Every structure is written in C-alpha cells, then in structure tokens.
Amino acid sequence: MGPDYLDELIMKTIVIFALFFASLNSYADDVAAGRAKSDVACALCHGVNGLSTLPNAPNLAGQQAIYVVEQLRNYRSGQRQNAVMNVIAKTLSDAEINHLGAWFSAIKVSVEMP
Numbered sequence: 001m002g003p004d005y006l007d008e009l010i011m012k013t014i015v016i017f018a019l020f021f022a023s024l025n026s027y028a029d030d031v032a033a034g035r036a037k038s039d040v041a042c043a044l045c046h047g048v049n050g051l052s053t054l055p056n057a058p059n060l061a062g063q064q065a066i067y068v069v070e071q072l073r074n075y076r077s078g079q080r081q082n083a084v085m086n087v088i089a090k091t092l093s094d095a096e097i098n099h100l101g102a103w104f105s106a107i108k109v110s111v112e113m114p
Contacts, residue, residue, distance in 0.1 A: 030098060030099045030102035030103075031099075031102045031103050031106045033095075033096075033099040033102075033103075034098075034101070034102045034103025034104070035103045037092075037096050037099055037100055037103075038050075038100060038103050038104070041091075041092070041100075042060065042088075042100070045057040045084070046058070046059070046060045047059075049061060049107065050062070050063075050104050050107045059109075061104060061107040061109050062105070062107055062109030063104050063105060064105055065098075065101035065102055065104070065105035066101070067101075068097075068100060068101040068104050069097050069098060069101040072092060072097045072100065072101075075088070075089035076089035076090055076092060
C-alpha cells in the first residue's frame with residue numbers, strides 16, 4: 001500500500017460522498033416536483049396529503065415509490081384498467097411518474113392499533 005493507493009482511495013471516497021449528497025438533493029427535487037404534480041393531477045381524488053377523499057380511491061400516502069411508479073406506468077400503457085386513471089396517466093411523463101412516486105413515498109404514515 002503505497003501513497004498512490006491511498007490517494008486513489010481518498011479520491012474514490014470523495015466521489016462516493018459527492019454522488020450520495022447530490023442524489024439527496026435530487027431526491028428532494030423529485031419530492032417537490034411530485035408534490036406540485038400531485039396538487040394538479042391527484043389531489044381531487046387521493047387528497048392533498050395522499051389520504052383519499054373518495055371511498056373508491058385508495059390512499060397513496062406512504063406507498064412505496066416502486067409501487068406507485070409501476071401502477072402509474074401500467075395505467076398509462078393500458079395494462080391496468082380504470083376509466084379515470086388511464087386518462088390521467090396517459091398525460092404523465094416518466095419523470096413525472098417518478099416524481100409522484102417520490103412524493104407519495106415521502107409522506108410518513110403512522111398506524112394506531114385498535
């Protein structure tokens with residue numbers, strides 16, 4: 001282990017930390033963009049905070065991002081059918097779908113046992 005090895009190790013560590021902190025900032029941007037899109041496209045049925053306002057619309061608050069993203073893509077492609085959701089999802093870009101997944105998964109939900 002010479003000085004070149006240590007220099008390389010230090011540089012790799014710096015790069016890893018820089019990428020990590022950049023991804024945190026990107027995630028925060030995704031959440032903010034998802035919230036903004038949700039206010040326009042989702043809040044009427046799923047509530048401003050992701051808690052449904054209609055009996056036939058599910059709560060989205062606290063859902064895993066991967067689930068939200070997969071279902072919105074399925075609605076957009078027609079693989080999953082719902083008259084309202086198919087129309088809404090068709091207008092969403094991949095980035096908007098990812099942002100919505102980030103937003104709904106960022107909402108913290110607590111459960112109280114009866």
